[in-house]
Amino acid sequence: MQYGFGLPVRGPLATHDGIVTMARHGERLGFTSATIADHIVFPTAVASQYPYDASGKHPSTGDAIEPLSLMAFVAGATSRLRFVTSVLILPHRNPVLAAKMIATIDVLSKGRVTLGVGVGWMREEFAALGAPDFDRRGAVSDEYLAIYKKLWSPGPVEHHGTYYSFGPVRCEPLPVQRPHPPIWVGGHSKAALRRTARHADGWHPLGTVATAELRPPAFSVMLDDLKRMTEAAGRDYGQITIAYVARLHETKTAIDAPDRMPFSGSAAQVLEDVETYRRLGVSHLSFDFRTGELPSTLQRMDWFASEIMPHTP
Known part of the structure; x- marks a missing residue:
């Protein structure tokens, strides 16, 4: 099992010192990756429902x-840690410029980029950015992924699509990772599973209180669906990375409750959950250790590195 942790993009830890300290500490502890969330602006009035919190509010x-700016910055402060956009909202950025920026970071980090992608949930943010039609964001995202892959191939390349077109261009240097940085699709809808099966190297769902369907029994069914979709697309399911982002709620004593959330409770219970998801096919788990204060955040990372990581295959 490989493990990741979330880097702060907001709040009191989202500073030069907070980000660098967490990144370097995670690298020393043996974490494989750091995830980085994506928002650009927050309109003052938001009616859109946030899908990863029971309140519906971000x-x-x-x-x-x-x-992407954070990824470039922290890549220069580390040497081994991989960076995962978790997730980059594809319609938010011009696809040619975004492909160039991602390739540049991959080159300068010596191949440490994993591109987690999503279609977005906040209609108001799309409007503020002048992004493509929110209601067509899935189709736009699929086309943007196709553009990325073209621009990360030897040129010249061109594209004439429904939502974006350009004539023959060269876009070099190409990413270090070939044929391109790994692409993981976020979300757990049927559309996200189809996008993974057709276009991606991994599935990157987020499990929270609001996503009860990602508990083991239902999660297993979703993996079966993904396997069928991948094979129907003529691809090898065995080559798809299952990279799960989970909420961690560790306690000193075990939680004795029939509805205990996965990855909550004592170290023994967390280890049991890790093994359950490993057997389902998860090979990468990422957690958010932030507490609002740097010392206690680092302590939580230390706890996980000593109590969980050495005891899992």
Whole structure:
């Protein structure tokens, strides 16, 4: 099992010192990757429902560090840690410029980029950015992925699509990773599973209180669906990375409750959950260790590195 942790993009830890300290500490502890969330602006009035919290409200009050900028910055402060956009909202950025920026970071980091992607959930943010039609964001995202892959191939290349077109161009240097940085699709809808099966190297769902369908029994069914879709697309399911982002709620004593959330409770219970998801096919688990204060955040990372990581295959 490989493990990741979330880097802060908002709040009191989202500073030069907070980000660098967490990244270097995670690298020393043996974490494989750091995830980086994506928002650009938060309109003051948001009616869109946030799908990853039972309240339907996003926790931010408006602060957000741009993820590609953060990735480039922290790549220069580390040497082994991989960086996962978790997830980059594809319609938010011009696809040619975004492909160039991602390739540049991959080159300068010596191949440490994993591109987690999504279609977005906040209609109001799309409007503020002048992004493509929110209601067509799935089709736009599929086309943008196709553009990325073209631009990460030896040129000249061109594209004439429904939502974007350009004539023959060269876009070099190409990414270090070939044929391109790994692409993981976020979300757990049927559309996200289809996008994974057709276009991606991995599936990257987020499990929270609001996503009860990602508990083991239902999660297993979704993996069966993904396998069928991948094989129907003529691809090898065995080559798809299952990279799960989970909420961690560790306690000193075991939680004795029939509805205990996965990855909550004692170290023994967390280890049991890790093994359950490993057997289902998960090979990469990422957790958010932030507490609002740097010392306690680092302590939680230390706890996980000593109590969980050495005891899992």
